[in-house]
Amino acid sequence: MYRVCLFVMVFVCESVCMYSSKAMEGYPAGYLADCPGTTTPQPIPLSDLKYLTISLQTKGNILWPKPKYNYYQMKELAKDPHIDFKKKTVMYVGGFLDHPQLPFALTAGAVYKRMGYNVFLLDTNRFTTVAYPVAASNMRTIGKHVAEMLATLNKYGLNPQNLELVGLSLGAHTISFIAKNYRLQTGMNISRLTGLDPSGPCFRNLGPEDRLDQTDADFVDVVETNIDGYGMAAPVGHVNFYVNGGEFQPGDFFWVPCEVICSHIRSFTIWIAALMNPNSFIAMKCDSVQEARNKDCYDKNPVVTNLLGPNTDRNVQGIFYLATQNNFPYFLGLKGLERDYEFFDSKLNLYKKTSWLFF
Ligand SMILES: *[C@@H]1O[C@H](CO)[C@@H](O)[C@H](O)[C@H]1NC(C)=O
Numbered sequence: 001m002y003r004v005c006l007f008v009m010v011f012v013c014e015s016v017c018m019y020s021s022k023a024m025e026g027y028p029a030g031y032l033a034d035c036p037g038t039t040t041p042q043p044i045p046l047s048d049l050k051y052l053t054i055s056l057q058t059k060g061n062i063l064w065p066k067p068k069y070n071y072y073q074m075k076e077l078a079k080d081p082h083i084d085f086k087k088k089t090v091m092y093v094g095g096f097l098d099h100p101q102l103p104f105a106l107t108a109g110a111v112y113k114r115m116g117y118n119v120f121l122l123d124t125n126r127f128t129t130v131a132y133p134v135a136a137s138n139m140r141t142i143g144k145h146v147a148e149m150l151a152t153l154n155k156y157g158l159n160p161q162n163l164e165l166v167g168l169s170l171g172a173h174t175i176s177f178i179a180k181n182y183r184l185q186t187g188m189n190i191s192r193l194t195g196l197d198p199s200g201p202c203f204r205n206l207g208p209e210d211r212l213d214q215t216d217a218d219f220v221d222v223v224e225t226n227i228d229g230y231g232m233a234a235p236v237g238h239v240n241f242y243v244n245g246g247e248f249q250p251g252d253f254f255w256v257p258c259e260v261i262c263s264h265i266r267s268f269t270i271w272i273a274a275l276m277n278p279n280s281f282i283a284m285k286c287d288s289v290q291e292a293r294n295k296d297c298y299d300k301n302p303v304v305t306n307l308l309g310p311n312t313d314r315n316v317q318g319i320f321y322l323a324t325q326n327n328f329p330y331f332l333g334l335k336g337l338e339r340d341y342e343f344f345d346s347k348l349n350l351y352k353k354t355s356w357l358f359f
Helices: 002-016 046-051 074-079 103-114 132-155 170-186 260-276 289-293 333-337 343-348 353-358
Strands: 053-057 068-070 089-093 118-123 163-168 192-196 219-224 239-243 282-286 305-307 318-322
Touching (some): 046 068, 053 103, 074 132, 089 103, 089 170, 103 260, 132 170, 163 170, 163 260, 170 192, 192 260, 239 260, 282 289, 282 333
Parallel strands (some): 089 118, 089 163, 192 219, 219 239, 239 318
Antiparallel strands (some): 053 068, 053 118, 282 305, 282 318
């Protein structure tokens, strides 16, 4: 009788209480994974191009007035006294609904100006303040027109080898469309594209022609902070940083989760912190995205590292895991390479008595 019972229990458990597996659970399709029709560029009337503008950061101060030049005024922009094309130039491109007068562009503008760059803040607001899939489609046409603006500036001295584009979320794909079109129009590459949690909705299942990709420029780096939410998981750059594994970021108080929007936007605040602390975000190389997700890239032999921020080594490419703190300025320096400092494990390990202090 006992044996029969055991047999029945084992049998029932075999079929009912299986350990969870991907074969059983399936894989997430992701929020708005496919958006039919968005790969066809939206026509934008030429008369609307007066709303496509570049604002210039003139001082390293967020509130200083910013002269603004539209699509038709690139010759005037090149003559602006704040422009010196012997210096490096950066163009910041925001995401869905973003605007140069919102905190993202204001902060990025001030920080890059203090670093000595010519700073362009691109205003795509008119074309992103629509339903998200329409905005995604619009960015393809906008990319072509912004490439025309940059190609005109090339005639007035803007060297693409001194040009970097930084895009947040949808903006990470906008910079891709700019760079793809710039190469078609001029035969030249833009030096660097930095994608800050490139948006996944409407993009995550598309091919390299239709989203940010490492073939877009001489060098493409990507900061991944919410890969299954508003971001995308694929390592599309030459160097791809999966911050704390890339899925979710630690909240300001560690037991309060930093959910989708909070984690998505962390890619931006981390980038700003990295501009201000260029040698402090030390990431370690992983063999796969799965390994990065599992925080399983510690103790490799040899340990291969790269820096997130302006000093990334372009020749050390691949997938990197970056451990951070939960508060600005986030970096852990060399401690980030030690498993003991991994944020959640170091706080939540109940075997360590000190952990109880946090509850
Ligand atoms: C432009 O960048 C791509 C991708 O990084 C690269 O394959 C290509 O050789 C570059 N072209 C030139 C002219 O440097």
